[in-house]
Amino acid sequence: MKFNKKETAVVVVDPQNEFLHEMGEGYKLAKDVVKANNTIENMISLLKTAKENRYKVFVSPHYYYPHDYTWKFGSNGEHMMHQMKMFERKGPSEAVEKNSRADILDEFKPYLEDGETIIASPHKIFGPQTNDLVLQLRKQKIDTVILVGMNSNICIESHMRDLVEQGFEVYIAKDATAAPGEEAYKAAEVNFGMLSSGSLTTEEVLERLK
Numbered sequence: 674m675k676f677n678k679k680e681t682a683v684v685v686v687d688p689q690n691e692f693l694h695e696m697g698e699g700y701k702l703a704k705d706v707v708k709a710n711n712t713i714e715n716m717i718s719l720l721k722t723a724k725e726n727r728y729k730v731f732v733s734p735h736y737y738y739p740h741d742y743t744w745k746f747g748s749n750g751e752h753m754m755h756q757m758k759m760f761e762r763k764g765p766s767e768a769v770e771k772n773s774r775a776d777i778l779d780e781f782k783p784y785l786e787d788g789e790t791i792i793a794s795p796h797k798i799f800g801p802q803t804n805d806l807v808l809q810l811r812k813q814k815i816d817t818v819i820l821v822g823m824n825s826n827i828c829i830e831s832h833m834r835d836l837v838e839q840g841f842e843v844y845i846a847k848d849a850t851a852a853p854g855e856e857a858y859k860a861a862e863v864n865f866g867m868l869s870s871g872s873l874t875t876e877e878v879l880e881r882l883k
Contacts, residue, residue: 674881675881675882675883676728676819676881676882677817678726678727678728678882679814680814680815680816680817681728681815681816681818681819682728682729682730682731682810682813682815682818682819683719683720683723683728683730683731683818683819683821684730684731684732684806684810684819684821684822684832684836685716685720685730685732685733685781685785685821685822686732686733686820686821686822686823686828686829686832687734687760687822687824687828688716688732688734688777688778688781688785688822688823689734689735689760689774689775689776689777689778689823690772690773690775690776690777690778691735691759691760691774692707692823692824692851693707693712693713693778693823694774696774697759697774698757698758698759698774699757699759699823699824699853702853702854703824703851703852703853705854705855706825706851706852706853706854706855706857706858707851709851709855710848710849710850710851710858711848712823712848712849712850712851713778715821715846715848715849715875716781716821716822716849717780717781717784718875718879719819719821719846719849719875719878720784720785721784722879722882723784723882724784724787724789726883728882729791729813729815730784730785730789730790730791731790731791731792731793731806731809732785732790732791732792732793733793733796733801733804733806733822733828733832734760734777734792734793734795734796735760735795735796735797735828736760736769736775736795737754737755737758737759737760737761737797738762738763738764738765739763739764741755741797742755742758748798750799750827751798759774760774760775760795761773761775762775791809791813793805793806793809796828798831799827799828799831800828800831800832800834800835801832801836802835806832807835807836810841815841816840816842817841817842817843817844818836818842818843818844819844819845819846819878820832820833820836820843820845820846820850820869821845821846821850822849822850823850823851824850824851824852824853824857825847825850825851825852825857825861825862825865826852826853826857826858826860826861827852829845829850830864830865833845833864833865833868833869834868837869842870843869843870844869844870844871844872844873844878845865845869845871845872845873846873846874846875846878847862847865847872847873847874848874849875849878
């Protein structure tokens with residue numbers, strides 16, 4: 674079954690150097706699965722095909738500002754990200770520093786900085802409950818979402834769960850994601866298969882986008 678381009682969007686979660694470039698602290702944890710899945714290459718293929726076929730593309734980025742590091746409590750994952758200064762920016766009114774860990778991976782910029790991609794406000798923990806992604810999707814009359822990006826077992830899964838609860842039909846391009854280790858990735862795959870409307874390979878998604 675082909676996707677309906679008027680109602681379907683590709684949502685890219687955390688397409689940033691932090692997870693996808695060797696400078697990133699997150700990349701150091703996820704690099705083996707990123708390489709095994711050809712995650713970057715698969716994400717590029719999906720973005721290229723989505724743009725060529727006039728699908729809307731959204732980004733749900735992750736940023737932390739100085740005041741975020743003063744939070745008084747958090748999960749173990751939050752503490753780890755704060756200690757590593759992951760996704761660090763100078764402030765909400767400052768532009769993202771070029772080639773910083775918070776910046777979008779260069780290979781994605783032709784697709785995500787084209788003036789047409791919709792960039793949501795930053796999510797602050799793992800899911801879209803803390804940003805305006807759902808509002809942006811609703812305002813474009815999107816009801817079907819294809820999720821790609823990082824990390825499979827944390828932010829991708831959190832986005833999937835919330836979007837499903839919000840009434841969206843959600844698909845995962847499972848090899849256009851990666852996780853910090855094979856065990857974490859396999860755990861995410863189990864939940865993708867149970868909770869999404871389809872856990873598909875990049876090739877399967879490409880066929881349905883065209």
